[in-house]
Amino acid sequence: MLGSLRSIVQEVNAARDLPAVLEIIVRRVREVMHTRVCSVYLRDKQSGNYVLMATRGLNQDAVGQVHLAPGEGLVGNVVTREEPINLEQAEAHPAYQYFPATGEERFSAFLGTPIIHHRTVLGVLVVQQAEKRRFDEGEEAFLVTLSAQLAGVIAHAEATGALATIGQQRREAKFSGIAASPGVAIGRVHIVAPQANLATVPYSCCIDVDAELELFHQALASARTEIRDAGERLKGELNREERALFDAYISMLDDNSLAVEVCDRIRQQVSAPRAWAEVMLEHVRRFEAMSDSYFRDRAADVRDLGARVLMHLRQQQQSRRDYSENTILIGEELTAAVLAEVPREKLIGAVSVKGSANSHVAIIARAMGLPAVMGVQDLPYETIDGAEIVVDGYRGELHVHPGPELKRRYDSIVAEERELARNLDHLAGLPAETADGHRVRLWVNTGLMADVVRSLERGAEGVGLYRTEVPFLLRDRFPSEEEQREIYREQLQAFAPRPVTMRTLDIGGDKALAYFPIEETNPFLGWRGIRVTLDHPEIFLAQVRAMMKASVGLDNLRIMLPMISGLGELEAARKLVERAYRELVEEGYDIAMPPLGIMIEVPSAVYQVRELAEHADFISVGSNDLTQYLLAVDRNNSRVASIYHALHPAVLHALQEIVRVGHAANTKVGICGELAGDPGGALLLLAMGYDVLSMNATNLPRVKATLRAVRKADTEKLLQQVLGQQYPEEIEQTVRAYLKRIGLKALLQPAGQ
The missing domain is CATH 1.10.274.10 (PtsI, HPr-binding domain)
Structure with a gap:
């Protein structure tokens, strides 16, 4: 049956619309399984009932007329049980319900399997026979496998069908992708068709x-x-x-x-x-x-x-369409050049059906402060030109034709962002200090020179993470020591005398160099971060020397090591850093030995924090990767990205343990993941005692406004409450309620997504 399975899936993938998909399924399954009946029931989103949408073997007049609630009849029981029901004599089952319109009284054998997509039962696939017999294991396995294969196709076809008629019905539709650039944009779709x-x-x-x-x-x-x-x-x-x-x-x-x-x-x-x-x-x-x-x-x-x-x-001229005042570009594969063609004052968001958070268009979007979502694979973008849409660059979500309630919620977020922008100058000059006098350092994460001006305008007190791999990613070869020195000098000079924390080259995983390919079956658990540079001391030494040379006369450099999983890596790296320092002093450079710190990103480091803190000058938690490794979730994979939650109880307990043990060793502890840039997350980190919160410059005013509106003593009570809770959704609701209570509800962005 494997050949038949492939054949059916290929036909379905080539179908023009949902009715064609369903017709192929009922016709081909009946042929392959030699059954008298094959039917498909699909969920109606508005009523929640399951409707007979296609059949071969039952009365055609029943299509669209038979509606079953979850739990009603055998089909409804398949829905509620979320597993197959295989019966030799269907009419003998207590849940059996007869619908005269279908003519199914002629059939005894029944096999129904649920069609499930992202934990939602989209429908039920049913085969029936006249004689009394139980479908064998092979037949049941075939139908289960086919249902699993069809789930994504039907979900996409349903969405496409919903949007095809959205002009008349104006039904709200939601699509998920990968958050590529933070922010919220509400505007009109401008489809970029291939030229x-x-x-x-x-x-x-x-x-x-x-x-x-x-x-x-x-x-x-x-x-x-x-x-x-x-x-x-x-x-x-x-x-x-x-x-x-x-x-x-x-x-x-x-x-x-x-x-x-x-x-x-x-x-x-x-x-x-x-x-x-x-x-x-x-x-x-x-x-x-x-x-x-x-x-x-x-x-x-x-x-x-x-x-x-x-x-x-072909001697064609590019079509010059008018752009609306609030244009959101959507295309199958957006590029940096396409983005640049829209007048900047009209462009407010970008969405690409293909692509990742590391694509060129994502890098440009972040540099421009443009909300963007990549990899929205289920989006039938061809059908929504001119539609109203919400781009949520925090969650990586799109909402086509948002309803009034949803639009109000996002309007409040946009309004809050505008209000913060208006108060930017005022906030920039004020310290990040709570109402009861506790001071927190707010630093920024950078990687491009474009980040510098925005960071300083927003009152950044330093750089908690400078991603040195970005200049490497934008080249077709390793930059020379002198080229690196020039790049690093720009950053150090721009922020002087504020501290700048430069992370040594962190490649591998989701960051690969075109000229230094790393091919692995499991790159996130492979050769990445400090593992690569310790294996290539010539790369590491050149980079560290360039950093130190760049700091001459400034002395605001801090060096940070990524992906440290044990004390041996820290000691090996320190020996190389000290060697580079001695070499430069011998060459006549007047420099101070910079502080050397580590990133806590992998679970093993959490359990060796005490030993690591005693040997490092500072500690910074990379909460994005730590969350990913603790939860075993690749957040760039749209299939499992919803499981990634920065407010997961395991993550919060790990974060508290790190800062507690680090402080016990008299070592400063900071954090430079996305949780630090979320107002609700920042409150919990404040309560835990983190010394430095480092974030994207876009989020800095929001976090500063939040911290200045609370008392540390109150946030400590909030922390104790959430540490006693068992579900991330429960924790998120508690934090949201707290922010609403103190009048900051629009500040909270979803940290867990």
């Missing part, structure tokens, strides 16, 4: 080869100008590292090997559009076939470049 499709260029020959070559070179020149202009339009928004993305686009067009490949094909009398399409599609396929996520993300950039040049080859 030209490389895959549909027909084969054609050319007679005048020289004219075709000239056309090709003109198209390249036009595309270069177009991209350069797009980069110039964003010049005020971006700094050197972000602008390098546009330079990378142009350098690809300048790549001689690429042009030579195309010209060679043109000289073989292949038309310029066809030659260009062939070459670019080969490059796209190479990138898409790679296991490395960074490489795969580059395929979108190559495809976008290919489409741009193809338009010029």
Whole structure:
């Protein structure tokens, strides 16, 4: 039956709409299983009942007419039990219910399996036979397997169908993806359609080869100008590292090997559009076939470049549509160049059906302070052009045609953000001090020079995490020691005399370098962070030397080691840092030995905090990875991202233990994960006693306003209350209620998502 299973799933995937999907299922399952009846019941979202939506073997007039509540009849029992029901004689079962309209009194054998997607029973798949017999294990296994395979397809088809008629019904629809850039945007969808499709260029020959070559070179020149202009339009928004993305686009067009490949094909009398399409599609396929996520993300950039040049080859002009005052760009694969084409004053959000939090467009969105969600795979984006939509960059959610209640909730968040922005200057000059006089240091997480101005404007007192891998990610080779020194010097100078905590190179896991590929079956448990740099001391030493050289005359550098899982790694790294320091002193550099700290990100470090704290100058908790490892959840995987919850009781108990033991060893303890940038989370961290909260600059005013509105003594009572609770949802509700009680309800963003 495996071949039949594959065949059915392939047919379903190719179906044009939900009715076609259901018709394929009932027809093919009846054929494969040799049953008299196959039927599908689907949940009606409004009533919660399950409706007969397709059948082969029952009366067709019953379709759409038979409604069953959960628990009603055999089908309703499949729903409530969330498991198959296999009966030899259906009418003998106490839950059996006869519906005259179906004509099913002729059938005795019954097998029903639930169709479940994300823990929700979407429907029930039923087969029936006239004779009394129990379906065997193989038949039951086939139907269960098929139901599991079909669940995602039906969920997507339902969503597509709902949105296809949304103009008349205006039904609210929600889709989940990956949070790529924080913030909330409420606006109108502007669909970015592919400018030209490389895959549909027909084969054609050319007679005048020289004219075709000239056309090709003109198209390249036009595309270069177009991209350069797009980069110039964003010049005020971006700094050197972000602008390098546009330079990378142009350098690809300048790549001689690429042009030579195309010209060679043109000289073989292949038309310029066809030659260009062939070459670019080969490059796209190479990138898409790679296991490395960074490489795969580059395929979108190559495809976008290919489409741009193809338009010029066809002598087409880009369509210039009017943009609304609150434009939210949505496309299958957004790119940085596409983002740059929208007037900045009109662009308020971005959504990409494909892509990850590390794609170029996500990096640019964060640099621009633009709410963004990536990887919304179930979104039928083609059907929602012009629709009203909410982009929740905190949760990674989209709400199409939000209802009044939902819109009110998000309007309050947007209003609160605007109010905070208006009070920015006032807040920036005030300390993060509670009403009863307890002071907390609010630092920022940075990675691009664009973060610096925003951070200082918002009153950042230092940098708790400078991600040194970002300059590495934006290059096609390891930057030299001098190149690194220049980059680090900019950061240190910009924040001086405030402290800047530079994390040593943290690659692997979800961060891969194109020129240093790491292929592993389980990268998050593999060769990453300090493990890579200790294995490559030449990379580590060059980076640490560059950091120390950059700190000459400033002395505000702190060095932090990622992914420390035991004392041995800290000691080995310290020896290398001390060696680099001695070398530089011998070379005549007048520098102080910087403090050396560690990140607590893996469970083993939690249980060795005392030993680590005694040997480190400071400790900083990377709560994002620590939460991920404690809960065994890859938060970049949309299938399980909902399980990731920063307010999970296990996470909170671990965080309290870390700061308690660290302080017992007289070591300062900070935290630089997303929990620190959430107002509710910040209150709990304040109560635990964390010395430093480091966050994205966007969240700093919100957290500062929250801390200044509370008494530390009251937050300690709140902490004791939540530490006695057993469910993350319960903890989140308690924190929300507390913020509402003190008049800060709009400040709370969902820390657990």
